[in-house]
Amino acid sequence: MEIVNFTPVPALIGGALIGLxxxxxxxxxxxxxxxxxxxxxxxxxxxxxxxxxxxFLIGLVLGGVLYRVLGFGVGVDHIQPVVSPTLLVLAGLLVGVGATIGAGCTSGHGICGLARRSPRSLVATLSFMGSGLVTVFVVRQLMGVGA
Amino acid sequence: MIQTLRLVAALFAGMMFGLGLSVAQMIDPAKVIGFLNIFGAWDPSLAFVMGGGLAVNLILTPLIFKQARPWLADYFRLPAKTEIDRRIVLGGIIFGAGWGLAGYCPGPMITSLSFANSSIITIILAYLVGTWITQQALAWIDQRPSRLARA
Known part of the structure; x- marks a missing residue:
């Protein structure tokens, strides 16, 4: 296994902010x-x-704005979607359908639910992590999209 | 007064969340896909984001629940469902497919509006449509008396 682009310190600080x-x-x-x-x-x-x-959602956007105001805009200007608009639509639909059926997403199950030691959230987290791994393997490795 | 304070608190929480997603670079879909790409070139960063958020909450959540009630509300609103059903697995699998496909989950999608480009709006609209349709469908399924409908 090859490790690339690993940024543990910003990841931990950002994760702690999300947790707080x-x-x-x-x-x-x-x-x-x-x-x-x-x-x-x-x-x-x-x-x-x-x-x-x-x-809260307005705050979520303003948090991104604050990040730029603090002078980190250079780091986010290059960010682009990694798939075509058609796949973006498909991905958005799947995320909406899945989060609604599964009653939660990465934050609700993966951080809050696990912290409450909810077995339901553990099953949800394992399900979406597993499915995400398989999806990336199929799309990136087998089909070669965006590779 | 307490209404205003509630909104200020919600805004503050949202901003801290959005700032955290930005600092952690989770607004970059390449970072998310890099984490899920364990069979290729792997970027473990997302595990540290979740780990950091989880560690903070594992410590603070029990302390918060020692309070009789929240600071600005009458009671804690926790998910009513606790049983593991087929929906939690099915929903997770569908969610994970969309997450892995484009590298966006709901939080980063919305925070990414801070540097809005048309593709962010595309995926957010699709996400909202998917959410709304599924809510309608689940409401319809759940009000039918059929035993089969309780998937």
Whole structure:
């Protein structure tokens, strides 16, 4: 196995910030910081339960803006999607369908759920990790897309 | 007053989350695919992101639950379902396929709007459509009395 582009320090610092955000949301609002859950409450709205979700998502964008304001814009300017627009649409649909059926995504199950030692979240995390590994193997290694 | 404070707290949490995703470079789909590419050139960074987030929460979550209630809310809202059903596996598999295909999960998609390009909007719209359609479909399936429908 060949290791490439490994950035452990930013990964740990960024991960800790994500973790602190999730802990803060739980402590202050009693809510799980699962992004797909927060979005799902907007596409299936319940009265009186919309504003905090919208504001959290605006914050999510502003966090990216803050990163640039702090002077790291150079690092993100080169970022491009790695697949064609058609595959982006397919990927977006799959992520939406899967996160809704599976009641959570990388953050809700992979960080918050595992931290609560939820067996359900463990099964979800293993399922999407396994499926992601297989998908990348098939698409990148076997079919050679983007290689 | 408490309403305003709640919104400020939600905004703060969102910003910290978005900043964390950016610092961790999870807004770069190549980093995500690099992590899932264990049979090729492998980038282990994502494991450190999840590990960092998980470590913080493994320590803080039990302390938070020692509080009688959240700071700005009446109670903790935790997922009602605890059993492992077919949906949690099926949903995970479908989600993982989309995640591996383009390298975007919901958080990084939305944070990437901070340097909006048309392709981000494309995948976010598809994600919202997929979410909405599935919510409608699940609501329809769940209100049918059929035993078969409870997949």
């Amino acid at each position: 955000s999730a802990a803060f949301l739980l402590w202050s609002q009693g809510r799980i910081a699962g992004i797909s859950g927060i979005v799902g409450g907007l596409t299936k709205p319940v009265r009186g339960d919309l504003a905090w979700r919208a504001v």
